[in-house]
Amino acid sequence: MSTTSEYAAPAGPPPGRTFFGQPLGLATLFFTEMWERFSYYGMRALLILFMTAATTGENPGLGLDVGTAAAIYGLYTGLVYLMSLPGGWVADNLWGQRKAVYVGGWIIAAGHFSMAVPSTATFYAGMVLIVLGTGLLKPNVSTVVADLYPESGAARDAGFSIFYMGINLGALIGPLICSFLGEGYSWHWGFSAAGFGMVLGLVQYKRGAHLLGDAGLLKTDDTQAELAAKTRKFFTGFVVVAAAIALFGWLVAQGVIPLTLTQIGTRLTTVILGLVGLYFVYLLTLGGHTRDEKKRLIVILWLFILAAIFWSGFEQAGSSLNLFAQDLTNRNVFGWLMPAGFLQSVNSLFIIIFAPVFASLWIWLSSRNADPSIPLKFAFGLIGLAAGFFVIAWGAANATAATPVSPAWLVVMYFLHTMGELALSPVGLSSITKLAPKRRVGQMMGVWFVATALGTLVAGLVAGSLETLQPFDLFRTVAMILAAAGIVALLFSPAVKKLMGEVG
Secondary structure, eight states: OOOOGGGOOOOOOOTTOEETTEETHHHHHHHHHHHHHHHHHHHHHHHHHHHHSOSSSSSOOOOOOHHHHHHHHHHHHHHHHHTHHHHHHHIIIIIOHHHHHHHHHHHHHHHHHHHTSSSHHHHHHHHHHHHHHHHHHHHHHHHHHHHTOSSOSHHHHHHHHHHHHHHHHHHHHHHHHHHHHHHHTOHHHHHHHHHHHHHHHHHHHHHTGGGGTTTTOOOOOOOHHHHHHHHHHHHHHHHHHHHHHHHHHHHHHTTSSOOOHHHHHHHHHHHHHHHHHHHHHHHHHHSOOOHHHHHHHHHHHHHHHHHHHHHHHHGGGGTHHHHHHHHSBOOEETTEEOOGGGGGGHHHHHHHHHHHHHHHHHHHHHHTTOOOOHHHHHHHHHHHHHHHHHHHHHHHTTOOSSSOBOTHHHHHHHHHHHHHHHHHHHHHHHHHHHHSOGGGHHHHHHHHHHHHHHHHHHHHHHHGGGGTSOHHHHHHHHHHHHHHHHHHHHHHHHHHHHHHTTOO
16 A cells, blocks of 8 residues: 555646756755755865864864874764665655655754854764764765656766766855855854755755655555554664664773774774675575676676775865865965865866766767766776876975975866766766666665765775875875776776676
């Protein structure tokens, strides 16, 4: 028996109207994600700088050492994306993607406003709220985008590229405003600006919901009673797990469990890899999938590994590269000291410029049967990222606090990172929706963001090496690992493409 009219489709968009040639509902999702990314990247630009800032002075921070701050940064950003897995499950089974996005957005806003209160307790409480809210919002807004395109293919790729431009419009503006307020006046002003951005996104999301048709609504055969029972069971388990984690954190803080944050991060990385491995073993053996679906699940696992490696390098932007911008980059602009966080917007500016170019490029190549395969695009992404790190390693070779380098080194690096990102990230979002079995799309989107979680977690741990390594050594090592991964991805791309079957 189907659910009641609570999940019935609203009226669709007026005929004939489009958003950059795409379904009009994409505009609602574009601006929702734009404001969510404004809040996330605006806060992220401040995070490690605030944690490492001295506890005294006009704009005091937490006074943490780089290793501890980087471990916290890695754990936080990793958990933000790790929560996408239960967030995808909640949407698929309990709420639908539309409701998950809305509820998650309000939890995110509450988290930013909590961080705006100048106390250590509210700072960490805010981080927890943002982790929970982003887990609900982030995977599910992308799934709603996919629902706007009944047929996969180049049109969906183009839609995701435009949607990705919205992500980066928010990521461009957020660091500029939040860094200007946070570094120039008060860290907590910057955190509050991030909260206001999320609220604006929620207001327009609610106003534009009618443009989405039935995209993102819950699709289930459960009765209301069955749905309510499933909801109670899930949230009971969630409370138990949350209480266990809170107890563990308290025991670590009290020294009862002798673990450092770096050790926790390292062990969490191992746990994530183990859980993902077990999850795919379950899907391939007991998931009830066809032979073709199993092949595509293997492809998703391969893309997961490549994406995790990619994000472990790319997400140095908010940690080691942000510290490099603050400590070893000449930010003097006609006598004005530019906030370090401003350089966090360079990548997003390039995305906005080149995302439409890449969207058009994929369609043009597809029309000529010359579109590179998904695994080949992933290889290009890793190679582009490696090239960027070779550039910044070169720039860092002679950088000191007394002789800081030009911001041009970071700009060129971010340009190369952008080329790699556009080859991998929006294509990855679209490819998961194509490859995933229909009844597991939300869960596979969660898996995609778990790859980001794993990458960002590793990125934070790697950034902590700045306490013992010079930036040149760190960036060169990262570049070499990424280049090796890109070459391996390039060599294996024909075999992976074969497993994909007819999925383009």
